Structures are given as structure tokens and as C-alpha cells.
Amino acid sequence: MRSDAQQNRERVLAAARAEFTAHGAGASLNKVAQRAGVGAGTLYRHFPSAQALLVAIIAEDVAALCAHGRGLLGDPDPVRAVHTWLRAVAVHATAMRGLVATESLAGAGSTLADCHDEISAVGAALLDRAGSPDRVDDVLTVVNAIAWASERAPGEPGRLDRLLGLVTRGLRLG
CATH class of the missing domain: 1.10.10 (Arc Repressor Mutant, subunit A)
Structure with missing residues (x-):
């Protein structure tokens, strides 16, 4: 180009x-x-189309999120790396919620599925490195729920980190 x-x-x-x-x-x-x-x-x-534009935005953000996660694979503290990345996933989920919620993404299944697969692969690598036997899809579901719950409580700026701390402690990392 x-x-x-x-x-x-x-x-x-x-x-x-x-x-x-x-x-x-x-x-x-x-x-x-x-x-x-x-x-x-x-x-x-x-x-x-608007759909192509939305998918490009999402794919670009997922690529950056996953590059960040792959960079964290070199962090000497794998538990900190998982927490840092899960926080980035939660921030990403919050930012994307308004975009993905649009009805115009109905036919973007394969591209969005590829994005999900990429996030899952990076998350699995980070969790494996930290010694967690938990399933990455379950962890990502919980992180998305935390992102949603944090959005609903804008008067509690520390809520996201408190909830993520519960998750990382609950994973028994390390």
C-alpha cells in the first residue's frame, strides 16, 4: 500500500x-x-461498509492487545504479567462494548472469531506460564463481567483492580 x-x-x-x-x-x-x-x-x-470499518477497528485493537500480552510473556513475574494483561483485556472489553454491541456486526463472525481465538491463545500462554490450570475462556468471561460491572460503578474507580485482584488470587497463580 x-x-x-x-x-x-x-x-x-x-x-x-x-x-x-x-x-x-x-x-x-x-x-x-x-x-x-x-x-x-x-x-x-x-x-x-460500516461493518468492514468496525471489524477493522476491533481487529486493530485486538492485535495491539495481543502484542502487549506476548510482550508480557517475558516479564520475570508471571503472576504480575497475568494481572497486567487481564487488566488490559478488561479495558479493551469496556472500550469495545459499544462497538461490538452494534447490530451491524451480524455477518462478521469469522473475523471476530479469529480475534477471540487470538486473545484466547495469548491468555492461555500467560496463564500456563503462571502455573494456572484454569481454562482461559472461563477467565476471559469473568474479566468481561468485571469490566461490565466496573462500568456500572463509575464512582468507584478502584473497583476494576479490586475485582481483578480477586480473580488472580482465586486462580492460585504461581
Whole structure:
């Protein structure tokens, strides 16, 4: 991809993230193009639909989350690495909840399933390294529930970390 095309794609993704965060499923693709400083044709060349745009945002965020997790595999303290990564997963879940909840992702199954598989693989590697026999899917389900519960209590800024501490202690890591 040419550098100017790559820059346009990145601007569109940043603008779309802001629009979808602000307006959810009702975000206007025309406003995304305006915010990105590109024409509608450029937006549709890169992303032929709102669904394609949402999937690209999610895939980009999952790639960053998983890269962070793979980096934590080198942390000398595997228990701290698990806790750090699970916190990042919870923050990601909170940020993505509004995007994934849109009805326009109904046909994005395989791409979103690939994202889930990637998160699960990184989580399993971190949990294995920390000596936890627990199933990664169960842990990720609990972390998503913690993220949701923390969102519901904005007046308790330490709630996320307190709940994650319960999980990591409950895993009997180490």
C-alpha cells in the first residue's frame, strides 16, 4: 500500500473510532470521512461498509492487545504479567462494548472469531506460564463481567483492580 493510502486508512480508522464511540451504530460514514479529511470514495475504497470499518477497528485493537500480552510473556513475574494483561483485556472489553454491541456486526463472525481465538491463545500462554490450570475462556468471561460491572460503578474507580485482584488470587497463580 502506498504511504499516502496507508495514512488515509489510518486517519479513517481514527475518525471512525471517534464517531462510533460518540454515536454507536448510528455513526455517519460521511462524518467519518469528513473527520478524517478524506472523500467518501476514499473511505469506501478502504472500507466498503460500516461493518468492514468496525471489524477493522476491533481487529486493530485486538492485535495491539495481543502484542502487549506476548510482550508480557517475558516479564520475570508471571503472576504480575497475568494481572497486567487481564487488566488490559478488561479495558479493551469496556472500550469495545459499544462497538461490538452494534447490530451491524451480524455477518462478521469469522473475523471476530479469529480475534477471540487470538486473545484466547495469548491468555492461555500467560496463564500456563503462571502455573494456572484454569481454562482461559472461563477467565476471559469473568474479566468481561468485571469490566461490565466496573462500568456500572463509575464512582468507584478502584473497583476494576479490586475485582481483578480477586480473580488472580482465586486462580492460585504461581
